[in-house]
Amino acid sequence: MLPQTEKLSSAQTNAAITKFSLSRHLSAEQKDLLNDVLSFCSAHLSDQSALLIIEGAVGTGKSVVLNAIFNTIQTRARSKNPDDPMTGTRNMLLVNHPEMLKLYRNVAAETPTLRKADFDRPTTFINRLHKTNQTADIVLVDEAHLLLTRADRYNHFQQQNHLEEILALARVVVVVFDPLQVLKFKSHWSADLLDRFKTGRATQTLHLTTQFRxxxxxxxxxxxxxxxxxxxxxxxxxxxxxxxxxxxxxxxxxxxxxxxxxxxxxxxxxxxxxxxxxxxxxxxxxxxxxxxxxxxxxxxxxxxxxxxxxxxxxxxxxxxxxxxxxxxxxxxxxxxxxxxxxxxxxxxxxxxxxxxxxxxxxxxxxxxxxxxxxxxxxxxxxxxxxxxxxxxxxxxxxxxxxxxxxx
Missing domain, CATH: 3.40.50 (Rossmann fold)
Known part of the structure; x- marks a missing residue:
């Protein structure tokens, strides 16, 4: 069987990036969630640690709305509005998925308020902030069900849990989570394990239910x-x-x-x-x-x-x-x-x-x-x-x- 090479228009080859297009209209449910996340972030920026969990099945637009949330946060962070609590904040979006990281960085190259350096993998982020003795203000985590729940020395993660380390390095952490997408023992999440991180900090759980894919x-x-x-x-x-x-x-x-x-x-x-x-x-x-x-x-x-x-x-x-x-x-x-x-x-x-x-x-x-x-x-x-x-x-x-x- 001879392979067949695909010949596509630029619109077709950019279809995946279009998924994250900021001109794409969010649903009413997604807009409400975006506003709820922004309100939570503003309310807890002065806290030591706060955690917001976004839950939703595959195809409910979790990554789409997360990208819109992050763009809004970074637009406000890079503004010069002295009355906005997000002005001057240091924020990141993390994803433990190399293919998704490529997509986010490609989108950033086309978005004036975003930088490729705004996106990273969790281990790289954790190790860099530990080395430089820095912290972040708001950290968003896409595909949080891929976060490690044990050490992975081959990939230079020496601690025991990605989320635990991220929470220690940021004031507000927003994670997108779907337990039905856990794919490895080293990222073996359960409701009980996630609940453990709600103790002793401000928390909120939001849900996306409408199937779009x-x-x-x-x-x-x-x-x-x-x-x-x-x-x-x-x-x-x-x-x-x-x-x-x-x-x-x-x-x-x-x-x-x-x-x-x-x-x-x-x-x-x-x-x-x-x-x-x-x-x-x-x-x-x-x-x-x-x-x-x-x-x-x-x-x-x-x-x-x-x-x-x-x-x-x-x-x-x-x-x-x-x-x-x-x-x-x-x-x-x-x-x-x-x-x-x-x-x-x-x-x-x-x-x-x-x-x-x-x-x-x-x-x-x-x-x-x-x-x-x-x-x-x-x-x-x-x-x-x-x-x-x-x-x-x-x-x-x-x-x-x-x-x-x-x-």
Missing amino acids: VEAGPEVRHWLDQLAAGHVGKHPQDPDFDLRVYDDCAQLYDDLKERNNEVGLCRLLSTYDYSYRLDGEDHFIEEGRFRLRWDRSKPDEKLPWAERPDTIDEVGSVYTIQGFDLNYAGVILGPSLFYDAQTDSIRVDPARYEDSAAFQGQSGIVAPQMAKERIILNALNVLLTRGMKGLYLYAHDPALRERLRNS
Whole structure:
């Protein structure tokens, strides 16, 4: 199968950045949340420590509204209004996701009130402020479910918890959190652990509930929610959302490339069930007559994986696509997911999951086998909810393919 190179207009290639465009209208719910966050920040700037938590499922626009909040904060911080409590404040937005960090910094380059230096990864921020003996005023954290909950010496984090360190270094911390997007033991968050940080400081929790990404009715969204939880419901029909299940992964890829030529921002994704190593070599996913390489590691590439036109010729993982929107997503359900006819459900086999790094550091994890299964289903949830206009599915397990096609 020969790869096909995507040729897109500038509008299509910049579609991911457009997601964060400050000219994009926020919903009434998002505007209310923005105002509530700004009020909380102003009210607690003189406190020693305050914590605001924004909760919302995938596709509710958490990153979009966070970017709008941060732009407002930095606009006020860089103004010369002596009556504004935010004037002259030192603020940062952190995200423990290299692809999302690229997106934020690309947006900053197009926004007069933002600087690329306003954005960083948590470990870099923590180590720099400890070294310089500095503190910040307001710190926003996107994808806070990716914050570390234990030391990671390989990545130069010596302490035990990212959030604990950030709270010690900032007066006000605002985090965006979704427990169903926890993907590793070393960032194994729970409601109880998060609640621990509410003690002894001013706290508030806000919620986003309206789904914006998946342009489908409630039946499709419910079907996706159920599938991500391991349940196969009746296959819904929706004229506004193109949902297909394939017997042939190569045909799925051919159809996805056609959609990509038409509208752009279509990518093939897979569960982490096929061998992949960061050794500079290409590693391939093979299913029948389908064969395509995993996404190549390009840490110095300025564009995020989802935005690069050449990545139509690759298969992305949960780590390259988390936080991004696609027009159409093709998703391969790999060998770790199989159909159990007795329970009429999707079962999980962690032994077939190739992301061994996700399960490193089991100490302190209650019921590690169940936690492994939860992490795999969380990753599935992320993959299934990337497509705005459509989702094309293929399952490695023949029984699961048959059940999905005849649901």
